Structure formats: C-alpha cells, structure tokens
Amino acid sequence: MPIGELCNRAVVFATRKTSITEAAQLMRQYHVGDLVVMDLVKDDKRVPVGIVTDRDIVIEIIGDSLSVDDFTVGDIMSQQLISVPENAGVIETIRLMRAHGIRRIPVINEGGGLAGIISVDDMMDLLAEELTELAKVAPREQEREARTRVS
Numbered sequence: 001m002p003i004g005e006l007c008n009r010a011v012v013f014a015t016r017k018t019s020i021t022e023a024a025q026l027m028r029q030y031h032v033g034d035l036v037v038m039d040l041v042k043d044d045k046r047v048p049v050g051i052v053t054d055r056d057i058v059i060e061i062i063g064d065s066l067s068v069d070d071f072t073v074g075d076i077m078s079q080q081l082i083s084v085p086e087n088a089g090v091i092e093t094i095r096l097m098r099a100h101g102i103r104r105i106p107v108i109n110e111g112g113g114l115a116g117i118i119s120v121d122d123m124m125d126l127l128a129e130e131l132t133e134l135a136k137v138a139p140r141e142q143e144r145e146a147r148t149r150v151s
Helices: 020-030 054-064 090-100 120-135 137-148
Strands: 034-041 045-053 104-108 114-119
Touching: 020 034, 020 054, 034 114, 045 054, 045 104, 045 114, 090 104, 090 120, 114 120, 120 137
Parallel strands: none
Antiparallel strands: 034 045, 104 114
16 A cells, blocks of 8 residues: 555644744644654745654753754754655555654655655554454454354
C-alpha cells in the first residue's frame, strides 16, 4: 500500500521566520508535536524545507536557557529534510525512518510539494489493527472446521 494513502494530509506548517513562541502555540492549538517548515517559491507554491519538533524547542532553546525571542523556526529546524514520495511503500518508509532515526516523515507529491506526513505512531496504529485482524484468522478457521467436520 502506498504511504500516500496512509499519511495525514492535514499538516500544520510554519515558515523559517515563524517565532518559537508562535510555533509552540501552533503545536498546542493543533495537538501536534511537529511543524513542517515551508518556503514559498514561484507561483505561490509551498515547498517543504525542514521540520521542527517540540523536542527541538526544548533541547535547542529551553534546555540551554536561551530566550525564545532570539530565535525563529529557521534557526532550529532540521536542515536536511528527509522525506518520502507518496508512492513509497510502508516497509520502505519504515526503513528510511529507522536509517535516519526519525519518528515523523513528510510525504512528498510528484511536483515536490507536501502531500502529508506520517509518524511512527500512525504506522503502529495501522500495523496493530492489521495484526489484530490477522490474529482472528486461526480461531475462525477452527470454528469452520468444527461446523463442517463429520463425526
């Protein structure tokens, strides 16, 4: 199944110039732990260029007792955005996340724009649901055998 079918398409985003306080407020308002950082390019197209997490704010700013007023999202965002194309598979996406040690990954459409985002938690929910359904197969088979077996 392509990751584009599973990703969350309602992505909260910021720009490089977004203040740290505003970023934290967006995370709180939308109950998310990250913001995809976007640049506006020609034809008003938004292109993802980074990601900033609640952990980045804590580690980079608060943990060093720095003033949130002295920094913007662009100062603390991840500089190398790891992303995955919409047509990538679940296993491919998991391997990419594991290789880079990331819990969230933006999903990119064919035009290079943001299609959505997927997290480890999203995939764990999906896999747990699929495993639950798989676990129900054996008992159903036994029930069917019991009903159809001639004594």
